[in-house]
Amino acid sequence: MYNKQIPRLLCRTFVATTACALFAGFSGCATNFRTIQPLVGKAPPTSLYVYSFLDAREGAIGPKVLAEVRDQLGKALQSRGVRHKQLWFNDSPLRTEYALEGKATGPQSSTRVPVGEIITATRGEEEAFGASHRLVIFPVEVVQSNAFTGFHVRWDLIDAHTNERNWSATSYTQHQKWFLGDENPRDRATSFVESALAEMEKAGVFRR
Helix, strand or coil: CCCCCCHHHCCEEEEEEECCCCCCCCCCEEEEEEEEECCCCCCCCCEEEEEECHHHHHHHHCHHHHHHHHHHHHHHHHHCCCEEEEEEHHHCCCHHHCCCEEEEECCEEEEEECHHHHHHHCHHHHHHHCCCEEEEEEEEEEEECCCEEEEEEEEEEEECCCCCEEEEEEEEEEEECCCCCCCCHHHHHHHHHHHHHHHHHHHCCCCC
């Protein structure tokens, strides 16, 4: 039975914004994190079921970057001794049942994603895997211009047994576009993943 924390995830919305002006003074790629719910007195995850919805914004972030993120995140968790399994949005059995509903308002467009439904439908897989926690990675907003792409991501660590949210953070990643927007995928993914794991270790989610 899911408590009140899970219905909040039933349908999340990500926003895409088109920026008209060049972003002056920025080059390369960087990710900044901010913990919005500190981890206090919680046992670290021993087995983690990762729900990544980053590929709901595959066109903006880039398929090569996302493939690198998937690979590097798995290796990073493994190196910390955390059993894990990843389920990405486009791999979910429910993906074909949902048409992403978009709504445009001026330079912004928003899309509703059935996060909670997918988590609920995967509950049996979680239990069979023996997950102690679930990590939900959701792209809240994407900002695009002719010079750069930036995206805000929400990270929620949830106890798989009590459904209590143990830790939450937001991140913002921005990279300068040169030609295709999907260039330099390995370095971009490394910056993203290493920043995420560093923030989790700083917050006490993982202990080395």
